[in-house]
Amino acid sequence: MVVLVDLDDADDDSFPSAHYDDGRPNPNVNGFSAALGCYPIVRQLARQLDLNSLHHLSRTCRQFRANLLEYRDQLVRQTLRCDADGEDDHGTAPRRAGTRMLTLTSGRVARCARDMVAECQRCAAVVCRNCIVKPPPTPTLRARHRRLCRTCTRAPIAFLTAASESPLSGTPDPPRTALLDDDAADAPRAFTAPAFERTPCICDHTVWLCQPCGQHLKNADTMYVRAWTWRTRYSHYLGGVGTGAGEGNEGVECGRGAQCLAAHFVEHQVDCNASSDPAYSASPETGERQWTGTSYYAQEVEGIGGVVKRKLKKQVRVGECVKVYDDERDKSIRWLERELSGCLRSWCSWCERVVLGDEDRAEARG
Incomplete structure (x- = not known):
């Protein structure tokens, strides 16, 4: 069936009204939609999202799009940025000292992207698609x-x-008895715990690593x-x-290495140059070597050809054998x-x- 409508006829009622209201309440008008209408709140939210995520949020419903469209020009400049991006919020001057505006990626120089920006899955540094390592092949x-x-x-x-935390920061180890205690495993957790957890690995689907984390894999x-x-x-x-x-x-x-739940400390010897070690000094008058630390952790050994080397002993935390x-x-x-x-x-x-x-x-x- 075809309906012919005369647009010049103002009295024609056959054309359906675009503002039809059936009397039902709008389900998209809620507390979150009201927060999107507040610029200070939506500005902080935009700083945690890249351009793609912000676009997907605006396509959730018409109410969200109407609230975000009012601040579109301001929010686009406030979205999440790569740590290597050197432009400020207005794109006119370097955002921070020591940053670079151009990135060397895959043998070419390119600017940091704004549409695909996320945290490194390993160190949580914010990197864009131009600054991540090349996705490894599937067999690897x-x-x-x-x-x-x-x-x-x-x-x-x-x-x-x-x-x-790092084991060198002095954080105490979790008690091993707690790992075997059912009450400790079933104890209620704080509602903010998921925000600080490292979610399970998703490298089978997405590999998002920065250059420092991915160059020695x-x-x-x-x-x-x-x-x-x-x-x-x-x-x-x-x-x-x-x-x-x-x-x-x-x-x-x-x-897990040093973060192993059953990790223990072992003694490890490290070879170093005695002349360049700050804990070992030479007398300016006689030129004789003098010890500035304990002799148990620092020992002088004469090697082949009369070369004097120094061995340092230190406690290293290692994981349990598998x-x-x-x-x-x-x-x-x-x-x-x-x-x-x-x-x-x-x-x-x-x-x-x-x-x-x-x-x-x-x-x-x-």
Whole structure:
């Protein structure tokens, strides 16, 4: 059926009215829509969103679009920006000292983008699509998995997603008894806890890493594979005489490293140049070497050719050794099959987040 309407006829009632009101209340008029109509609030919200996210918010409903359209020109200049972006809110002068306005990406120079800006999945630095590392090929995704120790595998998932400080900052370790206490696992959490948690790994779908975090990933994955090769083959080459490989501190470390829930301190020796160490000085009059620290942690050793070297001892925090299954001892190439298939919980070395296992996903669904 075709309806013909004479637009010159003002008395024609066959054309439907565009402002038809059925008397129902507008469901989009609520507290959030009222907040979008307040410029100080919507300005702070726009600073946490990039241009794409702000555009998607305006397309949620007509009420949101009407509230945001009034401040469109101001909000576009207030959206989230890359840390390398050197323009201020008006695009006329450098925003902060020491920043660069042009970024070298993939062999070319380009300005920082404004449409795709997000936090680095590893260090939380704000980077745009022109400043992130090139997405790695799909086969290399398997190399990012790290095996967790028994303590980290059996611990509640909240212990692995909670934001933790560096072990060098003096933050006390979580008590190991709490990991086995059911009351501690079922204790109610603060309502603000999800805002400070590191969500599980999503590198299978999206890899968003800044240049400093992503430039050494391949080398770290190669070294980890070599560690597994040494552990599974070392005792075999010596005829299985009990070399101690895989026992004590000689095994593969937990994927969380110093943040392991069962981490412990071991003594580690570091070679350094005695003449350049600030803790070791020479007398200006006689030229003789003088110690300024304790002799237990700093020892002078004469090497080949009479070269004097200095060894420093320090306490290093290392993770617990992981388990090797019997079927993995017979293989010479493939490891971590349980982690790669998603059967067991693992650790992502790229974004430093937990990779959920079958039990974790079942618990989240249930």
